Amino acid sequence: MAFDLAALLADHQGQSFELHSRFMNRQLVKVLTTLGFDRTYVRAEGCYLIDDRGDRYLDFLSGFGVYALGRSHPVIKDALHQALDADLPNLAQLDCALLPGLLARALVERSPAGIERVFFANSGAETVETAIKFARCATKRDRIIYCDHAFHGLTNGALSLNGGKEFKKGFGPLLPGCDQVPFGDIEALERQLKRGDVAAYVAEPIQGKGVYMAPDAYWHAVQSLCHRHGTLLVMDEVQTGMGRTGRFFCHEHWGLRPDIITLSKALSGGYVPVGAVLTTTRVFDAVYSSMDRAVVHSSTFSKNQLAMVAGLATLQVLEDEDILARAADSGEKLMGALQPLVEKYELLHEVRGKGLMIGLAFGAPEARGPRARFRMMELARKGLFSQLIVVPLFHRHRILTQVAADNVNIIKLLPPLIIGDGEIDHFVSALDDVLADAQRSSGLLVEVGTAMARNSLRRGHRRTDDAPVTGAVHP
Numbered sequence: 001m002a003f004d005l006a007a008l009l010a011d012h013q014g015q016s017f018e019l020h021s022r023f024m025n026r027q028l029v030k031v032l033t034t035l036g037f038d039r040t041y042v043r044a045e046g047c048y049l050i051d052d053r054g055d056r057y058l059d060f061l062s063g064f065g066v067y068a069l070g071r072s073h074p075v076i077k078d079a080l081h082q083a084l085d086a087d088l089p090n091l092a093q094l095d096c097a098l099l100p101g102l103l104a105r106a107l108v109e110r111s112p113a114g115i116e117r118v119f120f121a122n123s124g125a126e127t128v129e130t131a132i133k134f135a136r137c138a139t140k141r142d143r144i145i146y147c148d149h150a151f152h153g154l155t156n157g158a159l160s161l162n163g164g165k166e167f168k169k170g171f172g173p174l175l176p177g178c179d180q181v182p183f184g185d186i187e188a189l190e191r192q193l194k195r196g197d198v199a200a201y202v203a204e205p206i207q208g209k210g211v212y213m214a215p216d217a218y219w220h221a222v223q224s225l226c227h228r229h230g231t232l233l234v235m236d237e238v239q240t241g242m243g244r245t246g247r248f249f250c251h252e253h254w255g256l257r258p259d260i261i262t263l264s265k266a267l268s269g270g271y272v273p274v275g276a277v278l279t280t281t282r283v284f285d286a287v288y289s290s291m292d293r294a295v296v297h298s299s300t301f302s303k304n305q306l307a308m309v310a311g312l313a314t315l316q317v318l319e320d321e322d323i324l325a326r327a328a329d330s331g332e333k334l335m336g337a338l339q340p341l342v343e344k345y346e347l348l349h350e351v352r353g354k355g356l357m358i359g360l361a362f363g364a365p366e367a368r369g370p371r372a373r374f375r376m377m378e379l380a381r382k383g384l385f386s387q388l389i390v391v392p393l394f395h396r397h398r399i400l401t402q403v404a405a406d407n408v409n410i411i412k413l414l415p416p417l418i419i420g421d422g423e424i425d426h427f428v429s430a431l432d433d434v435l436a437d438a439q440r441s442s443g444l445l446v447e448v449g450t451a452m453a454r455n456s457l458r459r460g461h462r463r464t465d466d467a468p469v470t471g472a473v474h475p
């Protein structure tokens with residue numbers, strides 16, 4: 001009997017939340033229901049998600065950044081159809097298939113000098129695990145330095161490099177030899193590297209959790225410190241790579257030459273899990289140092305051909321549609337249009353970022369009354385205010401955004417890199433409307449805030465760090 005996907009979906013329409021609640025993560029169901037994000041999306045195209053009522057939602061989250069080219073991109077879709085129809089000899093394993101070789105070459109061609117080898121993985125976290133192993137093996141050192149606020153994934157090794165407490169709680173002991181430094185603090189890094197036992201300094205060029213940026217001078221100092229002390233510079237470009245900040249790699253903004261670069265998310269146009277670890281030959285050869293060690297680090301699905309095809313098609317679309325320049329241009333327009341709102345609303349403290357990775361930082365207003373109300377809300381749940389922006393953006397204006405991290409009032413914008421003036425205008429006027437309401441502390445905002453604070457208190461989460469009621473489920 002043929003498998004009928006359309007019939008399966010039609011027969012079970014409306015059951016998804018119940019199924020997740022019964023068989024998967026019921027806490028996530030509660031979070032989404034609390035926020036009123038419990039929509040049933042049935043289609044997706046370009047910058048929009050479409051629900052079962054036919055309502056269109058502007059997606060400023062892009063599946064945590066994977067849909068850089070927009071959803072259901074016709075070229076990637078067609079490439080995957082072609083790959084399926086070609087009955088490719090996928091995962092023969094004891095072979096050297098053409099497509100991974102082509103994708104590896106294409107990535108090396110886009111990399112800074114010195115990057116010459118590629119290991120393919122299946123996720124962002126897996127690329128970070130790989131980077132940790134490769135760095136230790138290549139330097140024969142144990143220690144890894146990472147930054148506060150860092151996010152590198154949630155597998156054991158990657159979690160050991162997480163710069164916040166909330167994700168680590170309950171999962172210890174984690175990897176030994178991993179130490180944290182403040183992001184942007186060159187003296188703190190120097191104190192660690194001077195010990196001469198640090199294999200790698202691992203960092204995001206712009207931090208996803210909070211969209212924190214270090215001063216330009218920091219990066220040059222980091223690179224020379226790493227060179228001086230024999231520490232590998234690992235740039236985690238899982239979120240910032242593939243054009244997100246207006247360059248292919250974000251670290252290009254500072255002309256850096258890392259020893260290891262991790263990529264994932266947007267690499268396959270959002271269709272197939274994929275990751276890539278780009279390294280120097282020296283690092284790669286230290287790992288794969290003899291025939292005995294030819295498969296010393298590998299993964300069954302890592303070079304799967306659907307991911308490779310999607311990756312090659314994605315790189316082609318990046319060029320054909322001039323995506324890097326468009327991301328830089330739209331980023332400037334969007335930040336330029338948001339900046340006046342900082343002057344207009346005391347609650348909006350800062351708009352920061354590069355390209356289309358943008359953080360909106362909120363904080364207490366100056367005026368006494370609003371300041372007291374803001375403080376009260378923060379007492380009920382730290383970081384709650386930003387949810388009072390995210391929720392009405394969604395309900396009133398049908399725009400999907402995310403809180404950048406738990407316990408902070410920062411909203412992160414990761415729109416598809418194909419957004420145009422229409423999407424920019426829609427977002428800016430929607431935010432203007434929601435902030436106007438927030439400033440007056442009236443209407444929907446207070447309702448939502450009170451309901452959520454009540455909910456949070458009822459569940460005994462008062463001022464603790466473990467409840468994702470602010471919906472910051474991921475960076």
Ligand SMILES: Cc1ncc(COP(=O)(O)O)c(C=O)c1O
Nearest residue numbers: 123124125151152153208238239
């Ligand atoms: C910078 C960075 N590294 C690693 C990861 C982990 O990627 P994944 O969720 O695919 O494991 C993320 C995910 O958001 C990320 O932003």
